[in-house]
Amino acid sequence: MSDLRDVRAENRFEQGFVDPNGQTQTVFADYAIQGDSRIILHVEADPALRGTGAASTFMRALSEHARSEQLKLAPRCSYAVAWLKRHPEFADILT
Template structure:
């Protein structure tokens, strides 16, 4: 299993409307649309060779932490992000109502 400590922090690529997380060997990302203070996360992707290593969860965590820190809310239109949010009720305050 890859050492996840080597994954870089999740950053918001404003121009690309996505969150990105670089790691040795690739990049995971999540596309989103803005709607006021809401971020509608529509798609997440981890390179297939790295599936099952927790990178998607690290990406989701970074997205939710970023939204909380910037006063925005998440609309999990992506099934992966929706499932992650269900498993992490400590971030319920970040979900759009």
């Protein structure tokens, strides 16, 4: 697993994970910027990573990144909304 990256030129957070076949795949979240908030529009894991927990690990890293950078998250993607509801310890980063 590699570190979370904020690819600002593409308004995208991404993180690499090794799939069950040993290949590096990416989980990403597209976002829009509104002040100090990042509106999470879409979260996607490569199909090879589905069922491995990679998307959840990514969301935790994204949430921790937002906290450390003093950013707020406004989830619009259904996966991000559901994940953040299951993790109330990150309520302080939500707008």
